[in-house]
Amino acid sequence: MTGGQALVASLMRQNIDTIFGLPGVQLDGAFDALYDAQASGDIRVIHPRHEQTTAYMADGYARTTGRIGTCLVVPGPGLLNATAALSTAYACNSPVLCITGQIQSDLIGVGRGMLHEIPNQLEMVRSVAKHAERATKPDEIPGLVDRAVRELWVGRVRPVEIEIPPDTLFATSEVELMAPVPERERPSGDPDKVEQAAKLLGQAERPMIFSGGGILGSEAWGELQALAEMLQAPVAMSSNGKGALSDRHYLAQNSVGAMALIDNADVILCVGTRMIEPATYPWGLKPGRTVIHMDIDPEEVGRNYDVTVGIVADAKAGLLELIDRTGTHNRSRESREDELIGIKQSARAKLDSIQPQASFARAIRDELPEDGIFVGEMTQIGYWSNLGFPVYQPRTYLTPGYQGTLGWGFPTSLGVKVGNPGKVVVSVNGDGGFGFALNELATMAKHQIGTITIVFNDSAFGNVRRIQQVSFDGRTIASDLDNPDYVKLAEAFGVTGRRAISPEALQIALRDSIKADEPTLIEVPVEQMPDPWRSLNFR
Ligand SMILES: Cc1ncc(C[n+]2csc(CCOP(=O)(O)OP(=O)(O)O)c2C)c(N)n1
Numbered sequence: 197m198t199g200g201q202a203l204v205a206s207l208m209r210q211n212i213d214t215i216f217g218l219p220g221v222q223l224d225g226a227f228d229a230l231y232d233a234q235a236s237g238d239i240r241v242i243h244p245r246h247e248q249t250t251a252y253m254a255d256g257y258a259r260t261t262g263r264i265g266t267c268l269v270v271p272g273p274g275l276l277n278a279t280a281a282l283s284t285a286y287a288c289n290s291p292v293l294c295i296t297g298q299i300q301s302d303l304i305g306v307g308r309g310m311l312h313e314i315p316n317q318l319e320m321v322r323s324v325a326k327h328a329e330r331a332t333k334p335d336e337i338p339g340l341v342d343r344a345v346r347e348l349w350v351g352r353v354r355p356v357e358i359e360i361p362p363d364t365l366f367a368t369s370e371v372e373l374m375a376p377v378p379e380r381e382r383p384s385g386d387p388d389k390v391e392q393a394a395k396l397l398g399q400a401e402r403p404m405i406f407s408g409g410g411i412l413g414s415e416a417w418g419e420l421q422a423l424a425e426m427l428q429a430p431v432a433m434s435s436n437g438k439g440a441l442s443d444r445h446y447l448a449q450n451s452v453g454a455m456a457l458i459d460n461a462d463v464i465l466c467v468g469t470r471m472i473e474p475a476t477y478p479w480g481l482k483p484g485r486t487v488i489h490m491d492i493d494p495e496e497v498g499r500n501y502d503v504t505v506g507i508v509a510d511a512k513a514g515l516l517e518l519i520d521r522t523g524t525h526n527r528s529r530e531s532r533e534d535e536l537i538g539i540k541q542s543a544r545a546k547l548d549s550i551q552p553q554a555s556f557a558r559a560i561r562d563e564l565p566e567d568g569i570f571v572g573e574m575t576q577i578g579y580w581s582n583l584g585f586p587v588y589q590p591r592t593y594l595t596p597g598y599q600g601t602l603g604w605g606f607p608t609s610l611g612v613k614v615g616n617p618g619k620v621v622v623s624v625n626g627d628g629g630f631g632f633a634l635n636e637l638a639t640m641a642k643h644q645i646g647t648i649t650i651v652f653n654d655s656a657f658g659n660v661r662r663i664q665q666v667s668f669d670g671r672t673i674a675s676d677l678d679n680p681d682y683v684k685l686a687e688a689f690g691v692t693g694r695r696a697i698s699p700e701a702l703q704i705a706l707r708d709s710i711k712a713d714e715p716t717l718i719e720v721p722v723e724q725m726p727d728p729w730r731s732l733n734f735r
Pocket residue numbers: 574575576577600601602603625626627628629630652654656657658659660
């Protein structure tokens with residue numbers, strides 16, 4: 197088979213059936229092989245209008261399905277275009293496989309200036325991928341894919357990259373395909389450490405849990421809930437970990453609730469989280485607290501806080517072991533239901549005082565089905581939602597993590613919908629962030645991706661403008677925006693456009709859009725909004 201065919205067959209062996217790709221001459225051998233795979237119904241190729249979107253879509257698809265999200269881009273500028281998205285997937289521990297072209301194999305490193313040539317492409321991409329490797333013969337390709345997928349799932353999940361030159365994609369040879377990579381290994385941690393942790397937690401009077409995205413990545417939400425109930429421990433979820441425990445549960449707390457609980461907790465368990473909020477925010481952990489930290493990444497354990505017990509474990513396997521061992525040490529505790537419901541209510545009251553963000557976010561929550569997926573952004577409603585948006589199911593709330601990538605939300609939401617065709621997918625955007633990928637309205641229409649994209653239009657990079665007004669004495673610069681008529685813009689692309697001027701109107705527009713189930717943009721004209729963090733004493 198050709199190298200292109202070896203690539204496609206190897207991907208199919210790994211149960212990859214969806215590829216977000218944008219073609220170009222170095223990838224002709226791969227796309228021509230995909231032609232056959234698409235014709236036979238084995239692989240679906242979705243082509244957005246910019247390489248950033250191939251990787252954003254792969255990330256959205258991956259994080260909401262738990263499957264590998266795959267993108268395919270030309271080398272040099274194509275890969276560079278995808279790197280903001282790869283950096284986001286890296287920050288969010290997302291299983292993204294990025295496949296890239298190269299220049300002709302015998303000219304790599306010569307520096308002649310071939311089409312799309314950049315020096316040290318593999319080195320470049322290693323800053324946003326945990327593993328990057330090249331094959332230059334067709335029979336090396338199954339091993340290349342196998343190692344990439346193994347690397348993807350071993351230890352901390354993060355994007356990986358593989359690259360294949362065009363002559364390799366066209367060359368023919370005998371190729372032996374490989375078996376699918378087995379399920380990931382799940383280390384359950386050093387038994388002595390787990391035992392120490394179990395004793396501390398079992399004997400604690402008022403234990404508390406901080407959980408992060410690691411719970412979602414490892415599908416450990418059932419174990420988290422079981423342990424939390426056993427300990428009557430409130431669970432404070434980071435924004436990237438929202439949904440691990442349903443907000444309907446009295447133990448589930450947001451960061452505002454956590455602020456009220458942290459000082460009175462006697463033993464704190466942190467799982468699958470960098471501990472950024474409890475360890476580095478002014479309201480967080482003072483030195484010397486009893487902290488157990490469980491994470492799959494040994495470098496993460498204790499990085500941000502000197503922990504009492506550090507456990508390197510997969511969250512699911514580690515929590516299961518912890519549940520087992522805590523049983524024998526566990527004291528009996530009264531239910532904390534009344535107290536914790538009170539904490540939730542007072543957190544809610546504080547959050548609801550931030551307007552109009554709270555009303556807009558609640559309008560969305562009220563219409564979004566229980567399993568509907570909310571994709572955030574670096575915008576006012578997004579910031580509020582990271583703190584206050586109630587989430588009821590795992591993998592239904594997405595953020596760009598510590599990368600804070602403006603422009604991430606809309607293109608990511610398209611990949612979410614491709615992976616979850618039966619679910620309602622809503623993305624919230626500012627006018628600034630939405631502009632980064634508004635060409636993808638064409639992708640929505642072309643591939644009939646029925647997401648609902650809300651654009652909060654304040655004619656500004658609003659967050660920047662507010663900082664300039666408040667902290668720089670009104671010296672606003674480079675933060676005002678002139679925007680198109682968004683309803684007309686949507687319609688020009690063949691996407692349904694609506695406008696809603698209040699939270700109530702947004703709720704009605706959402707209801708109509710969910711019923712219509714079609715590619716939709718809703719513009720919401722807004723005024724400048726207040727800073728949510730200042731009013732909460734959050735920073
Ligand atoms: C890739 C990237 N570029 C720049 C920024 C800096 N930044 C953060 S918020 C923001 C303004 C966002 O404006 P908009 O999307 O309209 O949201 P608003 O604050 O107005 O709701 C900017 C420029 C960023 N976070 N990421």
